[in-house]
Structure formats: C-alpha cells, structure tokens
Amino acid sequence: MKKTYKNYISIFKIICVSLILLALSGIGVAVMATQVDTVKITLPSGYELTVLTNKTNVSEILQENNIILKENERVTPDLNEQITAEKSIVIRDKSIQEIQVAKISESGINTTLEEILDSYAPITEKIVVMQEEIPFETITKDASNSSENTRNKVIRQGQNGVKEVTYKIKYKNEQEIEKTVLSEKVIKEPIDKIVQVQKNVTSRSSTTSRGTTSNGVRIFKVTAYCPCAKCCGKFASGYTSSGTKATPGRTIATSSQFAFGTKLLINGTTYVVEDRGGAIQGDKIDIFFNTHAEAIAWGVKYLPVQVVE
Ligand SMILES: [Zn+2]
Incomplete structure (x- = not known):
C-alpha cells in the first residue's frame, strides 16, 4: 500500500495521515465506551485460553477467536446465549457429557450444570x-x-x-x-x-499391701490363737477384750481399725471382731481356736477379707 501512495503529492499524504490519526482516535473512543471483558475459554483438551472481548454473545466470541465447534462438541453457555457473570465458556466433548448426565440423572442426584462441568476437570x-x-x-x-x-x-x-x-x-x-x-x-x-x-508367683510383699480391690476386699495376714498362756500370756482367761466368751468360728482379734462387733468374711466364714492383741497391728487378724494344736495347724495365711454389712 505504501508504495502506491509514494507517487502522490505530499499534501495529500498529510491529509491521509491526519485522517488515519482521526480514525484511530475514534476507535480508541469507541473501545473505551464499550465494556471490554476478559473471558476464559476452556477447550475439550482442558486447555484454557483467556481472551479480551467487547462481545457478550457466545457464538460471536468464539467466532472472534476463530474457534469453530466440531459436530461432537457442545458449548456452555449455548451458542446463542450471553456469557454469564463468570465470564467463562466451556467446550466439551458432547458424547462424554451426555453419558455423564445420563448417569447422574439415573442415580437421582440433583446436580447443577456447573457441577457436571466441574467433574470434567483434567x-x-x-x-x-x-x-x-x-x-x-x-x-x-x-x-x-x-x-x-x-x-x-x-x-x-x-x-x-x-x-x-x-x-x-x-x-x-x-x-x-x-x-x-x-x-x-x-x-x-x-x-x-x-x-x-x-505362672504368677504370689509374693508376700504384694499380698500384705494395703491396697483395696474394686469390691472392697483387702488381703490380711491371718494367724490363729487359743486361750493358752503361749498365745495370750498371763491375761489368758477365755474372755475377749470386749468381754465376750471367746468362741471358735466367731471370735477374731483385729487392730482398732475395726470396731468391736464388726463382721468380717474370711475364707467363707463370717467372724465377729471381739478381741484385740498386742501383736495384732495393721492388716493382721487373729482367729480364735479352742486348742493350741488347731492354732498351730492354721499357721499363717494371707487371705482376702471383706467387711459384711
Ligand atoms: Zn495357744
């Protein structure tokens, strides 16, 4: 074009340049007066391109960017629609989308078009x-x-x-x-x-502990005595500290932690606390027997003891 203009006189050239400048400024004003938007176009491959346009019709925007829909492709929003506030045009393979839509409607889930399209993210x-x-x-x-x-x-x-x-x-x-x-x-x-x-080997240190089990049963060192002088010294009388007559199968001596009259279940027998003894301190219990032989036979036992209410 320039070559042909070279032959004209300079004054005409100046007029031409002025006209071009005028036209350009006119376009500038026109562009400024029209809303120019950034629109994101997503292609079936997942590729996204961002275009500048002053158009709002989907088909016009695609045309402007030389994008031609193939037969198996579908565009959202529709070709004859205006782009929405999201300014996004999505082109998808129609067949895949229809299968997906059919699947979703089959399962009865209410899904918006946006959600369906979203599931096509690469x-x-x-x-x-x-x-x-x-x-x-x-x-x-x-x-x-x-x-x-x-x-x-x-x-x-x-x-x-x-x-x-x-x-x-x-x-x-x-x-x-x-x-x-x-x-x-x-x-x-x-x-x-x-x-x-x-196999658990019971040791004395564990059985003499003062620990109380969940059901209130405690392990006591249980020994035996009789009314003889060996067991009761010079105070041997056959009567207990509480004044009762010592009776086998009933009388036991404990420390003051149990009041007289307290019933204790030991080895299946319910005894009554009726006696005290100088050697009966802490978690020790002495069971009364009639004869010294029976007391010796009992020996020393570590037994669970439960207060009977
Ligand atoms: Zn004795």
Whole structure:
C-alpha cells in the first residue's frame, strides 16, 4: 500500500495521515465506551485460553477467536446465549457429557450444570514414593502350664519396620481421587514383640499391701490363737477384750481399725471382731481356736477379707 501512495503529492499524504490519526482516535473512543471483558475459554483438551472481548454473545466470541465447534462438541453457555457473570465458556466433548448426565440423572442426584462441568476437570497423574512404617506383630508364648493366675512378661520389645511404597496417584481439581500401589520395597524388617505368659508367683510383699480391690476386699495376714498362756500370756482367761466368751468360728482379734462387733468374711466364714492383741497391728487378724494344736495347724495365711454389712 505504501508504495502506491509514494507517487502522490505530499499534501495529500498529510491529509491521509491526519485522517488515519482521526480514525484511530475514534476507535480508541469507541473501545473505551464499550465494556471490554476478559473471558476464559476452556477447550475439550482442558486447555484454557483467556481472551479480551467487547462481545457478550457466545457464538460471536468464539467466532472472534476463530474457534469453530466440531459436530461432537457442545458449548456452555449455548451458542446463542450471553456469557454469564463468570465470564467463562466451556467446550466439551458432547458424547462424554451426555453419558455423564445420563448417569447422574439415573442415580437421582440433583446436580447443577456447573457441577457436571466441574467433574470434567483434567485428571493429572503423579508417581509418588513414600516411606511407611511396617507395624510389628506381637507373638504370645504360653509358659504358664495352663495356670489360671498368670502374668504377661515382655521377653522382647517390638520395633516397627520401614518400607518404601511407590504409588500412582490421580488428582482432579488438586484432589486425590485414586491411589494405586505400583511397588513395595522393605527397607527394614519389623521386629516381632514377644510376650510370655507366665505362672504368677504370689509374693508376700504384694499380698500384705494395703491396697483395696474394686469390691472392697483387702488381703490380711491371718494367724490363729487359743486361750493358752503361749498365745495370750498371763491375761489368758477365755474372755475377749470386749468381754465376750471367746468362741471358735466367731471370735477374731483385729487392730482398732475395726470396731468391736464388726463382721468380717474370711475364707467363707463370717467372724465377729471381739478381741484385740498386742501383736495384732495393721492388716493382721487373729482367729480364735479352742486348742493350741488347731492354732498351730492354721499357721499363717494371707487371705482376702471383706467387711459384711
Ligand atoms: Zn495357744
């Protein structure tokens, strides 16, 4: 074009330039007067392009950007519609969308078009390697010879192992939607915990403790006595400190923690606290027998004792 203009006289050239400038400023005013919007167009491939336009009709915007819909493609909003406040045009493969819409309506879920379109977000895949713990197992070995009173002793502490797991993770909208294990490699084997069930050996220190069990039963050191001088010294009279006549199967001596008249269940027999004794302190109980032989035969027992209300 310029070449042809070269032949004209300069005055005409100036007029022309002035006219062009005038036209350009006119366009500028026109552009400023019209609303120019940024519109996002999403193609079926998931590719997004942002265009500047002063048009609001979908088909006009597509035309302006030389986008021609193929037969199997559908555009939202529709070709003859105006773009919405979201300023977004989405082109999708019609067949896939129809299948999806059919599926959703079949399951009876109310879904907006936006939600359906949203489910078409491109899916990305990542290969991720993670280190994970392998929890140890607990092996129980019974060495109690089927005794009822047993305790568990830890022979060896367990230790978690470590493995390296390679996952294939699928993301959609940056959300994990599928996780598949591709391979696993053990880096460190776990060490099993070994517990041995052993026969519980009752020790005196545990049975003489003042601990009260849940049902109010306490373990007492239970000995026996008779009205002889060996057992009761020079005060041997056959009568108790409370003034009653000592009676086998009923009379017991306790410390002052139990008032006279308190009934205690020991070994299936209900005794009555009627006596005291210099050696009967703390969690000790003395059971009355008629003869010294019976008292000796009883010996020393550690027994559960329960107060009878
Ligand atoms: Zn005696």
